[in-house]
Amino acid sequence: MGQVATIKDVAQRAGCGVATVSRVLNNKGSASAKMREKVMTAVKELDFQFSEVGRSLQSNTTRTIGCVVPSIENPVYADAVQGAQEVCLDAGYQMLLICTNYNAEMETHAIRTLIAKQVDGIILTVGDVQNSEGLDLIRSRTLPHCLLYNTAPAGQISWAVDDHAAGVKVADVFFENNHKHTGFVGLDFLSSDRARQRFEGFSQGCANHKMTPPALLEVGDNEDNLTPQLDAFLKRHPNITGIFASNDYRALATIRSARQLSIDVPRDMSIVGFDGIKVGQMIDPTLATIVTAPRKLGAGASQTILSMITGSTPLQLPLKEQTFSFRAGGSLMPLAAESKDGEKVAAFPPSDDQTYKKAKIQQERST
Amino acid sequence: MGQVATIKDVAQRAGCGVATVSRVLNNKGSASAKMREKVMTAVKELDFQFSEVGRSLQSNTTRTIGCVVPSIENPVYADAVQGAQEVCLDAGYQMLLICTNYNAEMETHAIRTLIAKQVDGIILTVGDVQNSEGLDLIRSRTLPHCLLYNTAPAGQISWAVDDHAAGVKVADVFFENNHKHTGFVGLDFLSSDRARQRFEGFSQGCANHKMTPPALLEVGDNEDNLTPQLDAFLKRHPNITGIFASNDYRALATIRSARQLSIDVPRDMSIVGFDGIKVGQMIDPTLATIVTAPRKLGAGASQTILSMITGSTPLQLPLKEQTFSFRAGGSLMPLAAESKDGEKVAAFPPSDDQTYKKAKIQQERST
């Protein structure tokens, strides 16, 4: 249905053998000007295009990269996939995309399918690097592959945000702004080792500065009841002046819940998010956050894969330090030295405009 | 590299011909229990999987659907692609994704590539339905295809938001809330016929209610200077109390700019967005907007394609009326009857909570 003319049809119409057609169209081997001419007109007349299926069978190569991510409804993955796809396309490769919906069975099935489809390489985010059936499958075939957003186990190559280091960075920022009592709001850790690493880094950073260990508020996936949870949490930990949310959406939800509890952000509470989504800068107050570069990670993963396939380009390795940067925002404000224990006093609140400029500078530096 | 064992290897190991292996594995034709056994163990031992490339060449079918969209960095497309991909996967099809970055040449190239890859069908969003080289290419091969987010020309099938009807709806909403003087903020129409249709529908709706024709503010892609543009716009049209933004991001940007101009939303100005992105409900005020269901559109497009391919499933047709719904939000507030000409008076400002409940009811109705 999709294709009509084959190389045979072209050969017949041009009055030559199929090999000649192949040679002309691929600019490989010799062909007379006359033959070239005849072939080209036949191609035009038939609107001929090679079938990649035939080529793939013959060359044992598909010029296709498989990509497995949990869900592109999450903009972090969407952007990464977009970046990966662009690099592939530039190199003449196409991308087969499968979303697993955070489901381990789907993940295995997806990888099996991609192997069957004979992709030349796979870029993937798995649920658990230590225990992934699909990953084992890939390894047993020595298929070029590259992890994305998974912390690489020893010897593995991966493009991912250094969640631990980013967590440390947030602790540094809180410290610099004089917040000593902090909290962390995250999804329950069972479903996200990434959030756990952010928390661990954050704890580490707090310890480095001799700050109180961060209080932990684990919330479910259902965001509706964050407000009462936050209320109870803050009653248990009344000293807290700074909260690190495991991602920007959660940070926004936290700000909203705080507002419902008549807690003003940033006057009464400073909030720092994670990811650096676009809207963070469009709202009021703007969101202080860890900015990541999903596109770059995706593009990097593609470059890695491509260099594994062609062997030509020197293997690109992600630089851990460059996988994130902090962006200041109105949701974070310095806290004056405590006048009394536990009392919160705001010092020289920066105007929104100042904060914005600060954010901009920070951003430019990191690019 | 990717694949090792072929059907030949299995046959050899099982001590039979390749045809037997094929029959056993496909459950087609007869095979003795003994042979089945031998084949299955050979398969296990070799960890054999069929090569889809070989199958495709033989069957002239690839079980692959091509998908061409401008960019999945736009969550509207990301969600649509995700929905489309899921439906494909459920039906045993995979998805080859190409993003065109709103570039016409890329679009043509993408479609050419997908044809060469012998995809069984194509789901696509083109820049200009009336004038798309790629679309012509597809039509000339009678390849099953389905438009997504493009208004279908006569006889064409397309899954898209009814932008015009949605525009009318927004006018209705403004009218119900007593806003008679309105404006429309959109990207310059050259690059988006969708925004133009929203505007035309909006104008139509305003005319229906004998309202002033909406004033038009066309902004460039660069959002930085929205504030001065908005300022000038509102000075030219001082009566405006309601603004319809062509999408939610632009609505947020408009709210931000308004705030910089000391115009309070919704007290001094009501804003309605378009798309229904998640964060619209997480900010303060919540964003009144037209909610669309990108996932459903994508899924619908896939169903259409699949039924075109298999002919079995009854062809799904998009229902125009169900492609959007209005969601109330804090950014829109009723305006009291004008006390003096041009003077704006807010009537019974709804608490955020009320607005939220209202939004929720609206949302539940529409699902």
Add this chain to the structure above:
DNA sequence: TTGAAAGCGCTAACAT
């Protein structure tokens, strides 16, 4: 029930 062989579209080795 089973195997041999043709053929899907293409490339590359070989022959002319």
Add this chain to the structure above:
DNA sequence: ATGTTAGCGCTTTCAA
């Protein structure tokens, strides 16, 4: 310079 042909992995006749 050009044509013939084998073979990539698979399915499907067709014979046995």
